Amino acid sequence: MTDTLAPASGTAQDPEIPQERSIVTAIPGPKSQELHERRKAVVPVGVHSALPVYIERAHGAIVVDVDGNRFIDLGGGIGVTTVGHTVDTVVDAAREQLGQVFHTLFTITPYESYVRVAEKLAEHTPGDFAKKTVLVNSGAEAVENGVKIARKHTGRNGVAVLDHAYHGRTNLTMAMNYKAAPYATGFGPFAGDVYRAPNSYPYHDGLTGEQAAARTIGYLEKTVGASDLACLVVEPVQGEGGFIVPADGYLPALQEWCTANGVVFIADEIQSGMARTGAWFASEHFGLVPDLVLSAKGIAGGLPLAGVTGRAEIMDSAQPGGLGGTFGGNPVAAAASVAVFEHIETTGLLAEAARIESTLRPELERLRSKHDIIGDVRGIGAMLAIELVQPGTHEPNPEAVNAISAAAAQRGVIVLTAGTYGNVLRFLPSLAISDELLLDAVGVLDEAFSAL
Ligand code: PLZ
Numbered sequence: 001m002t003d004t005l006a007p008a009s010g011t012a013q014d015p016e017i018p019q020e021r022s023i024v025t026a027i028p029g030p031k032s033q034e035l036h037e038r039r040k041a042v043v044p045v046g047v048h049s050a051l052p053v054y055i056e057r058a059h060g061a062i063v064v065d066v067d068g069n070r071f072i073d074l075g076g077g078i079g080v081t082t083v084g085h086t087v088d089t090v091v092d093a094a095r096e097q098l099g100q101v102f103h104t105l106f107t108i109t110p111y112e113s114y115v116r117v118a119e120k121l122a123e124h125t126p127g128d129f130a131k132k133t134v135l136v137n138s139g140a141e142a143v144e145n146g147v148k149i150a151r152k153h154t155g156r157n158g159v160a161v162l163d164h165a166y167h168g169r170t171n172l173t174m175a176m177n178y179k180a181a182p183y184a185t186g187f188g189p190f191a192g193d194v195y196r197a198p199n200s201y202p203y204h205d206g207l208t209g210e211q212a213a214a215r216t217i218g219y220l221e222k223t224v225g226a227s228d229l230a231c232l233v234v235e236p237v238q239g240e241g242g243f244i245v246p247a248d249g250y251l252p253a254l255q256e257w258c259t260a261n262g263v264v265f266i267a268d269e270i271q272s273g274m275a276r277t278g279a280w281f282a283s284e285h286f287g288l289v290p291d292l293v294l295s296a297k298g299i300a301g302g303l304p305l306a307g308v309t310g311r312a313e314i315m316d317s318a319q320p321g322g323l324g325g326t327f328g329g330n331p332v333a334a335a336a337s338v339a340v341f342e343h344i345e346t347t348g349l350l351a352e353a354a355r356i357e358s359t360l361r362p363e364l365e366r367l368r369s370k371h372d373i374i375g376d377v378r379g380i381g382a383m384l385a386i387e388l389v390q391p392g393t394h395e396p397n398p399e400a401v402n403a404i405s406a407a408a409a410q411r412g413v414i415v416l417t418a419g420t421y422g423n424v425l426r427f428l429p430s431l432a433i434s435d436e437l438l439l440d441a442v443g444v445l446d447e448a449f450s451a452l
Contacts, residue, residue, distance in 0.1 A: 017059040019437060021412035022070040028053045029067025048182075050416070051409050058085035061433035063414070071409075072441045074429045075416040079239070079271045079383070082298035083343050084432030090301040093339035097332045104331070106135070107324040113334035117299075120341040121309040124280040127289040130312035135305060135329030139270035139296035140168025142306040143233065145323060146292050147172060149308060150231035150264035153317035158229040160220055160263070162199035164241030164420050167233065167268060176233065178241065179420055195224045199238070200246035203376040203387060204394060209249030216250075217257050226261035231292075236282040239271030242419035243385035243426050245378050251286045258291075264314060266292045270306070271383075274298035275344050275431060278353035278381035285380055301340045305333035352431040353381035359435045360384055360427060363442040371449040373400050385418065385426040396421035400452060407448035413441045 028036065028051075035054045053065040061084065063073045076082060083090065097113070106114050118133035125131060134149075136142055147159055159176065161167065167176040169183060175190040177183050184190065197219040198205075200212035207215065220229065236251060238244040258265040267290035272282035274295060283290055291314055296306035304327075308315070343349065361377065364386055368374040375389035388397040388404075401417050404425060408415050418424040425445075429438070 017057065017062050017064055018070070019060050019062055019434065020070065021062070021072045021437075021440060023410070023412045024069055025067045027069065027410050027412075029065065029069060031066040035066065050405075051414060053409075060084045060086075061430045061437055069412065071412050071414045072429075072433075072437050073414050074427050074433075074441055075414050076298075076428050076430050077302065078297065078416065079276055079428045080297045080302050081430050082274055082276055082382075083301055083340055083349065084430040085302075087301060087339075087343055087432075089343055090336050090339040094303065094332050094336040097335035101331055103327075105326060106329050107321075111331050111334075113331055113338055114329040116338045117305075117307070117329065117334050117341075118309075120338065121293075121295065121307055124341070125290075125293040125295075125309045126281060126283050127311075131309055132312045132315035133307045133309040134315070134323045135307050135334065136325055137304050137306060137327050137330075138168070139268075139294070139306050140170045140173045141325070141328075142270065142294040142296050142308050143167045143173050143176065143268060144170055145308045146233065146266045146268075146294050146310075147231060148323075149292065149310070149315060149318050150266065152319075152322070153264060153314045154230045154262060156228055156230040157193040158224050159194045160224065160229050160232040161194060161196050162216070162234055162238070163196060164199055164201065164238050164244055165196070165233070165235060165268075166238070166240030195220065195229075197223075199241075199244070200250040201244050202247045203378070207247060209247035209251075210253065212247055212250045213253030213257075216254060226257075226263055229261070229263045231264040231266050232258050233266045233268055235268045235270075235272060236286060236288065237272045237277065237380060237383055240418055242387060242424035243379045243383055245380060246286075251283075251288055255288055255290070264291045266290060266294065268294045270294055270296040271428075274340070275349050275353060276381060276383050276428065278350050278357065280344075280350070282380065282383075299340065300333045300337040303330075303333040303336045305329070305337050349431045355435070356382040356429065356431065356433065356438065357384065359438050360442070363439065364427075367442070367446055367449060370446070371452075373397055373449070373452070379427075382431055383426075383428055385424050387419065388423050388425065396423035398422035401425055403452060404445065404448045407451065408441075408444050411444045411448075413444045415441075415445070 122131040167173040174184040292310035372391040376387040
């Protein structure tokens with residue numbers, strides 16, 4: 001892995017960043033505090049920053065702030081920098097493209113990199129059939145387009161989603177999220193024809209996959225009826241909801257029901273896809289072959305890009321001119337994305353996700369046996385989480401989550417929160433992170449738990 005950690009092209013803008021944590025000021029440091037004051041004057045409070053340290057540069061699994069503090073990044077920009085920060089080949093691909101052409105608009109005059117990303121997605125998403133891809137700018141926009149396409153294909157309106165789901169911040173996706181606050185509070189009216197069904201949440205419902213699927217399907221049949229549903233949108237591993245891994249057999253049963261009833265089965269792989277779980281897409285772990293796969297986040301290493309990939313006959317149901325957008329599939333983002341795919345293909349990064357799980361999961365289990373507020377350890381690959389509870393119960397403990405993430409930040413570890421009740425700590429580091437850094441970060445967490 002050392003190659004991927006070398007500074008990009010050795011230019012003055014890319015000095016070597018040691019892959020170790022180092023805190024040299026109070027957190028946030030003086031320069032961050034100064035920037036934060038400026039920001040408060042010009043950026044609305046609706047745009048919140050979980051940790052107001054201002055980042056200047058990053059490489060591999062380390063981010064460096066304006067005060068020179070180096071943090072172990074266990075969040076990867078919420079699962080975006082999956083291949084690592086500033087990977088040489090990705091930086092080079094984007095730089096080269098910048099020197100050629102920034103923008104033409106694919107729906108006016110196209111270019112090759114868009115086609116190459118579509119080819120890569122056709123190759124790496126589950127299913128051995130003809131697939132097509134539309135590229136857009138963000139995860140929410142991918143969800144919106146997936147729904148548009150499913151509606152056009154089926155001639156139906158209904159959109160089914162699951163409890164604890166998160167799909168974005170646009171009007172339709174706000175209506176698809178489980179959690180109202182903070183995403184939707186006061187922002188209505190919301191899109192209609194969205195139906196939310198119970199999910200599978202083994203730690204809380206204790207149901208088998210079969211039982212949970214019967215509950216979901218029964219609910220949808222009763223409250224909508226399959227014949228009015230265009231699609232069911234599921235995150236194979238729910239992200240913002242708290243890295244919820246459904247019980248065995250749950251998702252295949254949902255897919256089977258969708259297929260039998262002409263409902264388009266859409267996998268929102270925006271957080272779980274692109275090698276995060278040790279498979280190209282988490283659907284593979286469950287034997288799913290979705291009709292449509294949504295990708296974003298890690299697809300271009302940090303540049304804004306997202307896609308809807310699916311069965312050619314479904315994707316082609318949208319009329320010419322029906323899909324698009326000014327920046328969708330931007331040449332620089334697309335060039336970076338091709339480099340991300342090639343990096344994953346050639347450096348064995350899928351195995352790195354499995355390595356991260358084999359290092360981190362036993363450590364998290366060890367913490368659970370030591371600290372009784374850790375109720376559950378779960379996840380797949382480099383998408384792991386712990387759920388914090390009131391000791392001896394399954395009641396949420398968001399205060400502990402906030403205290404631990406704040407204490408970790410003070411010691412140079414960035415760890416993200418999640419969960420409908422804000423009581424989950426999630427770990428989604430870059431796949432380039434070393435075992436040493438993981439163990440160092442766990443040591444910091446362990447001390448934070450002990451200090452509670
Ligand atoms: N679907 C499964 O995880 C984005 C949200 C960050 P966008 N999750 C991080 C925040 O607070 O805004 C996400 C996701 C899943 C869709 C989305 C939406 O992706 O690129 O943020 O629009």
